[in-house]
Every structure is written in structure tokens, then in C-alpha cells.
Amino acid sequence: MSKQIIEAQILNKISIPLLSLESTVLTHGLPRPQNLTLARDMQRVVRENGATPATIGVLEGKVIVGLTDAQLEQLANAENVRKISRRDFAAAIVKKETGGTTVAGTMFAAHRAGIKVFATGGIGGVHEAGSLDISADLQALADTPMIVVCAGAKAILDLPATLEYLETMGVPVIGYQTDEFPAFYSRESGLPVSARLDTPQEVVAFAKAHWELGMESAVLVCQPPPAITALPRQAVEGAIQQARQEARQRNIHGQALTPFLLQRLNELTDGATLRANLDLLLNNARLGAQIACAYSAAIHQRAV
Ligand code: PSU
Ligand code: MN
Numbered sequence: 001m002s003k004q005i006i007e008a009q010i011l012n013k014i015s016i017p018l019l020s021l022e023s024t025v026l027t028h029g030l031p032r033p034q035n036l037t038l039a040r041d042m043q044r045v046v047r048e049n050g051a052t053p054a055t056i057g058v059l060e061g062k063v064i065v066g067l068t069d070a071q072l073e074q075l076a077n078a079e080n081v082r083k084i085s086r087r088d089f090a091a092a093i094v095k096k097e098t099g100g101t102t103v104a105g106t107m108f109a110a111h112r113a114g115i116k117v118f119a120t121g122g123i124g125g126v127h128e129a130g131s132l133d134i135s136a137d138l139q140a141l142a143d144t145p146m147i148v149v150c151a152g153a154k155a156i157l158d159l160p161a162t163l164e165y166l167e168t169m170g171v172p173v174i175g176y177q178t179d180e181f182p183a184f185y186s187r188e189s190g191l192p193v194s195a196r197l198d199t200p201q202e203v204v205a206f207a208k209a210h211w212e213l214g215m216e217s218a219v220l221v222c223q224p225p226p227a228i229t230a231l232p233r234q235a236v237e238g239a240i241q242q243a244r245q246e247a248r249q250r251n252i253h254g255q256a257l258t259p260f261l262l263q264r265l266n267e268l269t270d271g272a273t274l275r276a277n278l279d280l281l282l283n284n285a286r287l288g289a290q291i292a293c294a295y296s297a298a299i300h301q302r303a304v
Contacts (some may be wrong), residue, residue, distance in 0.1 A: 015300045017292035019046050020065070020110035020118040023057035025281065026072075027081045027100030028259040029121070030274070031266070036076035038278055040069070042119075042285040049289035054115060056106045058084055061096035065113045075100065083255050085136045104140035107148070107218070116207075116295055117147045119288025121281045122184040123220070124258065125153035125162030128244065133253065134165065141218040142169035147207050147295070149221045149288040151280040152182035152189065155233075156240055156261045159189055167194070169217065172210060174203065176223040176287065185276045186233045187224040197221075200287070200294040208298065223287050225280035231272055239268040 021042055026035040039055065046053040054066040057075050064071060075081070075098065082092055082099030086108050092099050101109060103123050110118055124135025141148065153162045163181060166173055173181060175193035183189040197203050207219045224230065243264035247253070252260045265273040 015296045017051040017289070017296040018054050018115045018117070019051045019285070019288045019292040020106060020113075020115045021046075021053055021055040021285065021288075022103055022106040022118070022120050023055055023067070023075055023100035024083055024102045024105070025100070025121055026076050027057075027078070028083050029262055030277070031263070032076065034274065034278060036073060038281060039072045039076060041282055043072075045282050045285045046119075046289040049286055049293070051289035051292040053285075053289075054110070054113070056101050056109045058082070058089070058092045058097065058099045058101065060098055061093045063089065063093070063109055065109055065115070074098075083259075085255075086140065087136070102135075103137040103148070103150075104135070107140045107144045107146055111144050111146055115146070117149070117288055117292040119149040119284045121150065121277060121284065122152060122154040123148070123150050125157040125159070126165055127157055127257065129158055129161065131253070133257065135258075138162070138165050138169065138171075141166065141171045141220060143216055144218055145211050145216055147203060147219050147221060147291055149176075149223060149284045149291065151184050151225045151284060152222045153184065154258070154262075155183045155185050155236055156244065156258070156265070159183060159191055163191055166220065170215065171217045172206070172219050174206065174219060174221045176203070176221050178222075178224050180224075182222050182224040183233060184280070185225065185231045185236050185273055187227065187230045188233060193222060200290040201298075203291050204294045204298050207295075221287070221291070223280075223284055225276055226283050229272075229276045229279040231269070231276055236265070236269065236273065239265050239273070242268060 124137035127133035
């Protein structure tokens with residue numbers, strides 16, 4: 001493990017609230033220059049809410065937990081950057097490549113560094129029925145005990161199938177101040193969550209109960225996107241169908257599929273999905289920081 005991971009472990013031991021953040025969203029999910037602005041804004045929001053951000057990424061073969069501002073800039077502007085899920089770390093290390101870590105990749109490194117809370121935009125999930133494209137994020141959620149804050153799964157996915165998979169793998173799906181699973185760009189999906197919680201303290205109490213039972217899975221906290229930029233389901237549905245069809249026609253699949261769909265949606269909606277995406281990322285960073293603070297307060301209390 002890299003020096004940075006060890007440093008993060010030390011910070012964690014002295015109970016500084018840490019919030020891990022992913023970087024595929026910067027390298028593959030958002031266009032430039034909004035990606036770097038967003039990365040910086042997320043770090044600022046985390047600090048304003050009393051936690052320390054640890055953005056995770058890979059630079060020239062080194063896994064870094066807690067990218068500096070200069071490193072964020074390097075990553076946001078890097079060419080030929082790899083999308084790093086769990087299977088890709090070793091390749092990036094031996095080839096000394098630079099890459100953004102996905103939800104699964106970020107959870108792996110954050111967990112090794114002892115960080116318990118992570119905020120992202122939308123998790124990966126099950127793509128269209130019959131495609132057998134199931135994000136490694138779901139397996140990571142199944143076997144990594146962390147609190148993951150998101151706005152649900154991206155609307156480009158098969159949401160009922162994604163929820164079924166999470167149920168099979170024993171991952172609690174928490175609605176944060178909602179009874180409904182959010183659909184990333186939209187506040188509504190018509191699909192239920194497994195439990196509803198309303199405060200950061202309740203989330204921490206739930207996670208502690210889950211893990212004290214010996215569960216190994218994550219607790220997925222789903223916060224609806226902010227109402228001001230969220231899009232009604234019907235408003236994005238047409239664009240999603242079109243983007244999916246184009247992906248099929250152009251034979252785009254595997255790791256390239258999610259970035260392609262996100263970019264096409266942005267174009268097809270005149271930037272409305274991008275605005276929603278940026279807003280919900282900041283909103284999740286805020287809640288993630290609040291949960292990280294509540295978690296560290298709970299741990300500290302027990303230690304005294
Ligand atoms: N959410 C976003 N934008 C993104 C992603 C999520 O708003 O770019 C990224 C995450 O890093 C997630 C990845 O882990 O997409 C999922 O990719 P795949 O479906 O190939 O596993
Ligand atoms: Mn995939």
C-alpha cells in the first residue's frame with residue numbers, strides 16, 4: 001500500500017472525520033473544465049461541513065488516498081486515463097498508468113485505508129436486460145463494510161434489476177428522508193427502499209447495528225437529487241432511450257458504455273442532466289461529510 005494510504009490510516013486513528021470521494025466521475029463522467037471545478041467544489045463542501053476529503057485516484061501507478069489540489073488538476077486533465085475498477089489496479093500499477101477510480105475501485109482503496117464513509121453521484125448497476133453487463137460496484141457493495149452516499153443508481157440502468165441484485169447480496173438500501181429509491185437525475189422512481197432514515201446520526205446507528213451483527217456489506221444511503229435541478233422522469237426517459245439505441249448501433253459496451261451514455265444525455269438535454277449531476281454530487285458530498293462527522297463522534301464517544 002502506498003504511503004498516502006498509510007497516512008490516511010493514521011488520520012483515521014486520531015478520529016478526524018474522513019470522507020472518501022471517487023475520481024472516475026472526474027476522468028470519465030464529466031466534461032472539462034466542469035470536472036475540475038466540481039472536484040474542488042466537492043472538497044470545499046466537505047471541509048465546510050467539518051470533514052476532511054480524501055479523493056482517491058491512481059497517478060503514474062501509485063494509488064493515492066487524499067489527492068492534493070495539484071494532483072486533482074493532473075488527473076482531471078490527463079489524457080489516456082484509465083477507468084479503474086477493482087480488476088484494473090494491478091494493470092495500472094505495473095504499467096505506471098494514471099486513472100480515475102470507480103465506486104468499486106474507490107471503496108477498495110478507502111476500506112484498506114480504514115475510511116468508513118464515501119460519497120458519490122450514482123452507483124453503477126445492472127444495464128439493460130439480457131446484456132449481462134453488471135457493474136462491479138454491486139459486488140463491492142456486497143463485500144465492503146462502508147457507508148456509501150449516492151443519489152441512487154444512474155437512470156440509464158435497469159433500476160428494478162439493480163435493486164434485486166442488491167437485495168440478493170444483502171445490501172441495505174436506505175432512503176435518506178424518502179421512502180423511494182431515487183433515480184439519479186430524478187427524485188422519483190416508483191421503487192421502494194429497504195428502510196428510511198432521516199438524520200446522519202440514524203444512518204450511523206443503523207450502520208453500527210448492521211456491522212455489529214457481523215455483516216460484511218455496505219450500507220447504501222440514497223439521497224434524492226436537489227429539487228431545483230432534478231428532472232422529472234419523463235423528461236429524461238426519451239433521451240435515455242435514444243442514447244441507449246445509439247450505443248447499440250455503435251456497438252459501445254463494457255467500460256465505455258457508462259461514459260458514452262452520460263455524455264450523450266448531456267448533449268441531448270442541452271446540459272440539463274449535467275447540471276443535475278453536478279448539483280447532486282455536491283449535495284451528496286455535504287451529506288457524506290455530515291455522516292462522517294456523526295460516525296467519528298460515535299466512535300470517539302465509545303473510546304472515552
Ligand atoms: N456516477 C456519475 N458519473 C460517473 C459514475 C458514477 O455520476 O461517471 C461512474 C462511477 O465511478 C461508477 C462507474 O462506479 O461510473 C460505473 O461504471 P460501470 O457501469 O462501467 O461499472
Ligand atoms: Mn459495466
